[in-house]
Amino acid sequence: MGQKPFASSADLAAKEQTLEVLADGVYALTAEGDPNVGAIEGEDFLVCFEALATPVAARQWLATLRQHTDKPVRYLVLSHYHAVRVLGASAFDADVVIAHERTRALIAERGRQDWESELARMPRLFREPASIPGLTWPTLTFDAQLSIDLGGDRGELVLRHPGRGHTEGDLVAWLPRQRVLFAGDLVEAQAALYTGDAFHRDWSTTTLDRLAALDARVLVGGRGPVVRGRDEVAAAVEQTRHFLTVLLREVDAVRRRGGGLRDAFQASHAALVDRYGGWPIFEHCLPFDVARAWDELSGVERPAIWTAQRDREVWDRLQG
Template identity: 30%
Template sequence: MSWSEVGAGVFVRRYAELDLSVGLVVGGESALVIDTRGDHQQGVELARAVRQVTALPWQVAITHGHFDHCFGTDAFLPAHVWAHERCPAHLARTAAGQRDHWVAHYRQEGADDIAAALAASAPAMPDHLVSARADLDLGGRTVQLRHLGLGHTDHDLVVAVPDAGVVFAGDLVEQGAPPDFEDAYPQHWPSTVDALLALGPTTIVAGHGTPVDPDFVRTQRAELAELARIGHALRGGALSLDQAVERSPFPAATTLTALARLR
């Protein structure tokens, strides 16, 4: 894999493992790393890759507290680690369970090296917390950290680079696979995506898959809205569960997870 420059000084690195995409924004005085991969060894690899691009001091932004986005943070310390204010509580509550689940998954898949590295990893807790917005001056450019609402989790943080027209969306946007609803808020997700689009990006970096354009995001937003409507009809008795699954724009397993998350 290699870095792809999606805007001046704005880079994406895409990994075959879980089709994860991470980011790097380089300013005149410092750099911002966006997500840190899924274990301590993967974090070290990413840190070395960042140093192939820039020797500037770095900060880290975590888009949300799922293991594949943040269990590699130790490799970047000491550094400011930014996240939404609800992210530390999520990590404290779920990190051990996430680790156990995915270690078992990798062992079952025969990926014993990844399983061993993950078993020895724990997320570094973010120490710079964002409620709604924080602006970071990287030297000659400002990067915005924004919490736009409930969606993939209750603590999604997007990273906007206005001078490049790029937004790192985390898993609020998925390319190449359906959205993940395990910790999601399906009824709120469409309006959160509306707020993302209102930032006016020309390129949106999905948490998994290749960067996309606003039309792709509008299509996914419409699918999310349709799922929310189906869930409302199910709860109101206008649809059976089988009918709801049949009408969903997403696969059956994804739909069932999402419907169980409706409140």
């Protein structure tokens, strides 16, 4: 396979952003495989979903959103702790920053290391990194479910923790009246999965089962295009499940026959590349995915902390 540029360090081309109106007062911004963000209008306020990597990047998103609504941001919802999702939070000037209680603990435990790791892996997403004032801390956390009354006839926004998956603390935003689901990185549509901090077995079974049971009609994944229609949403969920299942199968088979981590990477790459290899960040993610799957199958319950040094060591070992 030859040596590849580290992670997404060579991905420097600008991506075209597209704002889509999913329902009355429900918005998503996609960007050709870059992280997706969203917003939901309440009667006299906004709920924003995800914060992007820097305040400068977030302000660009807000400027686009302001072409449709000038309501103030009351709530900023963070689906999980990864730097590209949270470090732009200060731009929103939100009254309340919401995350799962495990996300707050993960920020305290490994937020600084994750910031350094993701900056090195994906420098293009960190527009003017000097604008980041520090780690983002949620001001409101919950365990299982939190509902926000949107006011008027807009219904409610339900924030749920469907189980461990992409991280220990993922949450999704569900609009039952509009049947729109913001799934964070628990579901990807035509974008490869990053599973370096994952709980693959929970994610591929009970967690995805709970998301499928919502029977959404519109799904905004962590990356990739918006998915519309019952069958297409179900297919996106099952595509995510398939990636995880194949990854676990290949890594476990190598372990059982006494192979090593590089063997597991090569087997996983061969099994996944035809279907997923052309999708954004596949080559970037797979070494870290395999390393975490190997650890999990070896009995390491919680993911090891990714530091910039560990990133390079795993990359050089597997993609070298």
